[in-house]
Every structure is written in structure tokens, then in C-alpha cells.
Amino acid sequence: MQALEKDSVVAVVGxxxxxxxxxxxxxxxxxxxxxxxxxxxxADKAIAGIRATYTKLVEKGRMRQEEAAAAGARLRRIGxxxxxxxxRLVVEAIxxxxxxxxxxxxxxxxxxxxxxxxxxNTSSISVTAIAAQLRRPERLVGMHFFNPVPLMALVxxxxxxxxxxxxxxxxxxxxxxxxxxxxxxKSTPGFIVNRVARPYYAESLRLLLEQAGxxxxxxxxxxxxxxxxxxxxxxxxxIGHDVNFSVTNSVYDAYFGDPRxxxxxxxxxxxxxxxxxxxxxxxxxxxxEGAEKPVV
Ligand code: NAI
Numbered sequence: 113m114q115a116l117e118k119d120s121v122v123a124v125v126g127x128x129x130x131x132x133x134x135x136x137x138x139x140x141x142x143x144x145x146x147x148x149x150x151x152x153x154x155a156d157k158a159i160a161g162i163r164a165t166y167t168k169l170v171e172k173g174r175m176r177q178e179e180a181a182a183a184g185a186r187l188r189r190i191g192x193x194x195x196x197x198x199x200r201l202v203v204e205a206i207x208x209x210x211x212x213x214x215x216x217x218x219x220x221x222x223x224x225x226x227x228x229x230x231x232x233n234t235s236s237i238s239v240t241a242i243a244a245q246l247r248r249p250e251r252l253v254g255m256h257f258f259n260p261v262p263l264m265a266l267v268x269x270x271x272x273x274x275x276x277x278x279x280x281x282x283x284x285x286x287x288x289x290x291x292x293x294x295x296x297x298k299s300t301p302g303f304i305v306n307r308v309a310r311p312y313y314a315e316s317l318r319l320l321l322e323q324a325g326x327x328x329x330x331x332x333x334x335x336x337x338x339x340x341x342x343x344x345x346x347x348x349x350x351i352g353h354d355v356n357f358s359v360t361n362s363v364y365d366a367y368f369g370d371p372r373x374x375x376x377x378x379x380x381x382x383x384x385x386x387x388x389x390x391x392x393x394x395x396x397x398x399x400x401e402g403a404e405k406p407v408v
Contacts, residue, residue, distance in 0.1 A: 113281035115289035116200050116229075118142035123190070123199035125149075125216060126206035129352065129391060130233055132158035133261025134203050136165065139186045140262075141290045146190045146199065150206075155189035162187060165262070197223050201286065203255055205233040208358040213242050221246055229279055231255035235306050236359040238366065239299040240272035249274035253283050256303060257292075259351055265293040272299045301366030306359055310373055313356065316344035317376040327396040345396040349389035353382040 116122070122138045124131045127149040135158060139145045147155040163184040169175035175183075193216075196202060202220055206212060217230055224230070230252045232242055243249035254270025267287040271280045280296065287294035297303045302310060316330055324330075331343020348356050357379045364373040382388070382395060389395030 113278065113285045115285035116143070116282065118289070119144065120200040121146065121198045123148065123196040123202045125193070125196075125202060125204045125220075126233075127151075127155040127158035127189075128205065129259060130257060130261060131203075131205035132161055133259070134205060134233065134257055135159075135187060136162045136262050137257075137290050137292075138203075139183045143186065145187050146196055147187065148190050148193060148196065159187045159189060193219060193223055196220065197225070199224055199228055201229045201231060201283075203231045203233060208235060208237065208355055208362070210237050210241055210362075213237065214245055217242060217246060217252060221248070229253065229282060231283060233257055235355065236302050236362040236366075238272065238301070239270045240274065243272050243274055250276040251279050253280050254297070254299065254303070255283050255287065256297075256305075258305070265291075266305070267292045267294040268297045268303050268305065269294050270297045270299050270303050275299075302359065302363040307363065310360060310363055313344050313348060313360070313379075314372075314374070314376065317378050320345075321376070321378060348379075349395035349397055349399075351389065352391055353379055353388045353395055357383050 119142055122143040123146040124135045125148045127147045131147065135145045135147050147158055149155045166175060166180035166184050170177050170180045190196060202224060204213060204216060206216060213232060213234065220230060232239060232252065232254055233256055234242065234254060235256065239252065239254040243252035246252060252272065253275050254268060256268040256270055258264035258266050269280050269284045269287065284294045284296065301307060319325060319330055320327060327345035331345050334340045335343040357375060360373065360375040360379065364375055367373055386392060387394045390399050393400045
């Protein structure tokens with residue numbers, strides 16, 4: 113199956129942590145990339161951040177100056193979804209909420225061309241359910257990247273019940289063309305990675321609540337001795353507690369309240385406090401200038 117043509121237009125809806133990473137990877141691969149966000153300035157900030165990353169890559173000798181300039185010029189903010197009409201692929205990376213995602217795709221369906229593929233970066237919501245109210249649910253597929261997108265190779269290409277196999281295959285080939293290692297997955301709660309990751313976070317949170325060890329200790333054990341790339345607390349801070357808590361809730365709900373997936377009160381309290389992790393400067397650790405990552 114063929115990947116999308118290199119210079120075709122890709123729209124990314126949601127310009128937060130994931131959307132900006134997806135936009136960077138798509139622009140690097142040669143696509144014209146349109147970024148949209150309902151939050152004022154979010155898309156502009158994302159584009160400025162991506163261009164700054166390209167500059168750093170040039171300084172480190174990992175990208176040629178001309179490549180960086182060309183990729184940077186392929187990124188454009190759009191002020192309304194209506195401007196996404198030329199897209200061959202739309203990747204959604206907005207808030208992890210079924211109703212909001214459904215409303216977005218419903219609107220997109222009336223804007224994009226018939227052959228445009230609609231992809232969701234959802235971490236945990238049923239792809240089948242997101243697609244269910246569409247006129248053409250067969251063109252919606254999960255394209256689940258991992259954080260940080262430019263560094264993480266894995267992409268889960270998730271098929272809902274109605275997803276056309278050819279659509280999934282095109283997205284798979286496109287992810288490969290973007291330098292990723294895609295895998296096919298079916299729309300089950302949490303798909304592959306987030307399903308297996310739930311107990312990793314849940315047991316770590318229980319350990320912390322039982323005062324078995326500080327986050328830094330538990331992180332060090334799992335990272336330095338357990339072979340995980342990141343410990344659970346630093347990883348949750350990177351993901352964002354709002355996002356991770358939503359994922360836990362949706363896997364828990366999808367399994368009809370199976371106690372194995374019960375969300376943690378501690379996660380909920382972090383969300384209540386607005387201590388969302390790196391993106392707000394505070395989670396289990398503090399971030400930003402002068403912060404030496406002391407434990408909360
Ligand atoms: P984020 O909070 O960093 O960014 C979300 C962005 O979407 C925000 O800028 C927000 O203003 C915007 N937004 C919200 N509703 C919108 C709408 N209706 N239209 C346009 N823009 C809208 O969140 P993040 O972390 O980028 O997550 C986005 C999606 O990616 C979620 O579905 C999440 O579950 C998924 N995901 C997150 C990962 C992570 O590690 N953070 C990993 C893989 C997937």
C-alpha cells in the first residue's frame with residue numbers, strides 16, 4: 113500500500129504536546145502542514161517551537177540548513193477548520209474526550225474532500241465510537257503516536273470495526289515514510305501500549321500512597337535497574353496528568369469498572385490542583401528555571 117504523496121497537505125488539529133510533535137514529523141517528511149487549535153496562539157507557539165527545534169538540529173549537525181528552512185516553511189497556522197479543505201490527511205490531537213472528538217470529526221466531514229483520511233491520536237477512546245456517527249466511518253482510523261513524537265518510533269495504527277483496511281494500510285505506509293515503526297492494532301480499550309501501561313502507573317501510584325518510596329526512588333529503580341526508559345512518575349509528568357487520568361478513566365469505564373484499572377485518587381488530586389506535570393511546571397517534580405526536580 114502506498115503512503116500519502118510526499119508533498120500532500122496534512123492538517124493537524126490540536127497544537128499541544130502531541131499535535132506539535134506530529135506536525136514536526138509531517139513537515140520533516142515533506143508535507144505541507146496546517147495547524148489548528150481553538151486556544152489562542154497555540155498553533156503559532158507550536159510552529160515557533162518546531163522551527164526552534166529545527167535550528168537546534170542544524171546546530172548539532174543532525175539536519176541541513178536548507179532542509180530545516182524548507183521544513184519550517186511548510187508549516188502554517190490556520191484560523192479556522194474551513195481552511196483544512198485541501199488536506200489529504202487530518203490528524204486529530206485534541207482533548208481526550210469522546211463527545212468533543214466526535215463533534216470535531218462531524219464538522220471535518222463537511223469540510224474535507226471525499227478521499228481525505230481522518231485520523232485520531234486518541235490514547236484510549238474507542239476508534240469505533242469516535243467514527244460511529246460519521247457519514248463515512250470507514251475513513252476514520254487511529255494514528256496513535258507516542259510522546260515525544262519526534263523521538264518515539266512506535267505508531268499504533270488502530271482499526272475500528274468500520275475502518276476500511278485500505279485506509280489503515282495507507283496510514284501504516286505513511287507512518288513508515290515518516291520514519292516511524294507502525295504496528296496494526298484493533299480498537300480495544302487502551303490499544304496495546306496504554307493497556308499494558310495502566311498497571312505500571314497504578315502499582316507505582318499505590319507504592320507511593322503506601323509510602324514504599326519517593327517518586328525519585330521508584331523512578332530510579334525502574335529506570336536504572338528495571339531497564340525502563342523512564343520511571344513511572346517522570347513518565348506521567350511528561351504525558352500530563354490530565355491526559356493520563358482521562359486514559360485511565362476511559363480504560364476503566366471500557367472494562368465495565370474492572371478494579372484492575374481503578375484510577376488513583378492521587379492522580380485526580382494532581383489534576384484538581386492543576387499540577388499537570390511538565391506542561392504546567394509542576395507534577396510529581398518541579399520544572400523550569402531554577403528547579404532541580406525536587407520531589408513534590
Ligand atoms: P494537550 O493538552 O497538550 O493539547 C491539546 C490541544 O488541543 C490544546 O492546545 C487544546 O487547546 C486543543 N484543543 C482542545 N479542544 C480542541 C478543539 N475542539 N479543536 C481544536 N483544538 C482543540 O494534549 P496532548 O497531550 O497533546 O494530547 C492530545 C491527544 O493526544 C489526546 O487525545 C491524548 O490522549 C493523545 N495522546 C497524548 C499523549 C501524551 O503523552 N500526552 C500520548 C499519545 C496520545
